[in-house]
Amino acid sequence: MKYILAHDLGTSGNKATLFNEKGQLIQSEVFHYETDYFNGTWAEQDPEDWWEAICVTTKQLIEKSGISNKDIAVISFSGQMMGCLCVDKSGTPLRKSIIWADQRAQKQAEELGQKISLVDFYHIVGHRNTASYGIQKLMWVRDNEPEIYENTYITLNAKDFIIFRLTGKFYTEPSDGTSNACIDLKSLKWSERILDYARIDGDKLPELVPSTHIAGGVTAAAAAATGLAVDTPVVMGGGDGCCANVGAGSIKPGKTFSYIGSSAWIASTTEVPVFDDQMRTITWAHIVPGLYAPNGTMQCAGGSYNWLKTQIAWIETAEALKAGVSPYDFMNQEGAKSPVGSNGLIFLPYLLGERAPRWNVNAKGAFIGLKMESKRSDVFRSVLEGITLNLNIILEVLRNYIEVDEILVIGGGAKGQVWRQIMADVYNVRIVVPRLLEEATSMGAAVTGGVGVGLFKDFSAIDSFLEIQEENLPDPDNALKYKNVKEMFDLCYFSLLNVFDKMSE
DSSP: OOEEEEEEEOSSEEEEEEEETTSOEEEEEEEEOOOEEETTTEEEEOHHHHHHHHHHHHHHHHHHHTOOGGGEEEEEEEEOOSOBEEEOTTOOBSSOEEOTTOOTTHHHHHHHHTTSOHHHHHHHHSSOOOTTSHHHHHHHHHHHOHHHHHHOSEEEOHHHHHHHHHHSOOEEOHHHHHTTTOEETTTTEEOHHHHHHHTOOGGGSOEEOOTTOEEEEOOHHHHHHHOOOTTOEEEOOEEHHHHHHHHTTOOSTTOEEEEESSSEEEEOOBSSOOOOTTOOSEEEEOSSTTOEEEEEEESOSHHHHHHHHHHTOHHHHHHHHHHTSOHHHHHHHHHTTSOTTGGGOEEEOOBTBBOTTTOBTTOOOEEEOOOTTOOHHHHHHHHHHHHHHHHHHHHHHHTTTSOOSEEEEESGGGGOHHHHHHHHHHHTSEEEEESOSSOHHHHHHHHHHHHHTTSSSSGGGHHHHOOEEEEEOOOHHHHHHHHHHHHHHHHHHHHTHHHHHHHTO
16 A cells, blocks of 8 residues: 655644545644744744654654555645745755745835736736735845845745755745746746846746656655655645645636635636736636636634634533533524524624735724624624625636536534535535545645656546535525625625724724
């Protein structure tokens, strides 16, 4: 039996997962590391912590699973995106990595915006020009740490640094290349136009290779540190959001999925980039060569429901503690008592401003329509509805380009039957849920690795990993009722735009 080792380098830690060639999960291990948050909007991580996480979890997996390291056919990766790690020619980090959550490069984004319009930028890279991306962060290093910029040989994202540590090779692939926001999305080459406007030396960017590319074999030094066999093939994999596409089975045009965690997104697969006329969605290069992954990510989805649990659902939390179950189970039961539309109560889920579809940092959360007869059940249901109504706007953008009659839902939010039915009714589609809700990125990396070394013929191998466990069908009457609720949701948001701006002064 051959095995695939997938590493998912996230924000809070690395999750190492071992699958066999039949797609069965054998073992997983997690190693947590710290993030330095400071100066209000800055966020950095030590890349040596990433490497320690890789070494520790790899050894643990091999030991606990009882397999031989020679039976590992390939190692592949999913990793946090939109970072900036500067290394010298020997691959030694010159500073900590500026990670995706860091927003220090506002001035650099503004500088870039003076040279190229937001629309033109969006139509080259598929993303908006913001401080979140790699190129703006590298501009910040150039402007504020010139010696480090001068000594930088290559800039890398998290998984690319680990691949170097394992193989000695500097590469990136299109999905992480997209997260640098200086790639031409159509040609999948670094955009000389963007680099010129940014005043960035293109030689400081790694070579772009396919996500299925074998970067090299594990070196003797890396084998000693990790417990892996020398020359074990290392396949690139991709950025975590794009690996989720593969792990959710979104590997051909029109296959759509939604991830519901603290943040949430709806994503699909297309043959060409999706350029929305209002720039509400973004597009990544897909893990599957030749395809694209249009996406819209909202800031505070499960985060809004968690806020409700922490601040309001004290009764349900106490009952859940006594019963030994999740507080969300009792919250869902309470929300189920309220009808479609929550008896006229609208919740705007903008507790952290908003990315897609509003792109408004000043947006605020709000309950609108509270009355004396409003009940706790209305409040609970309105939060679930508000999150779903916001995601529906993203879905409607995608529907301008693809047909959607089914959405696979993953993440913690997929556990709730009540929420899934709200999704089915609001989206008016069949909602399907796999058995493994938290493994999509790891499975995506595993399948990519398997394809890369020829263990799998193509990406359809994900079908053997996915096991659909439940489904929710839309109720036609409820779907019709939600048409008016959708209109009211939009009206509430746009009516408060001036208020949001005034409150943010």
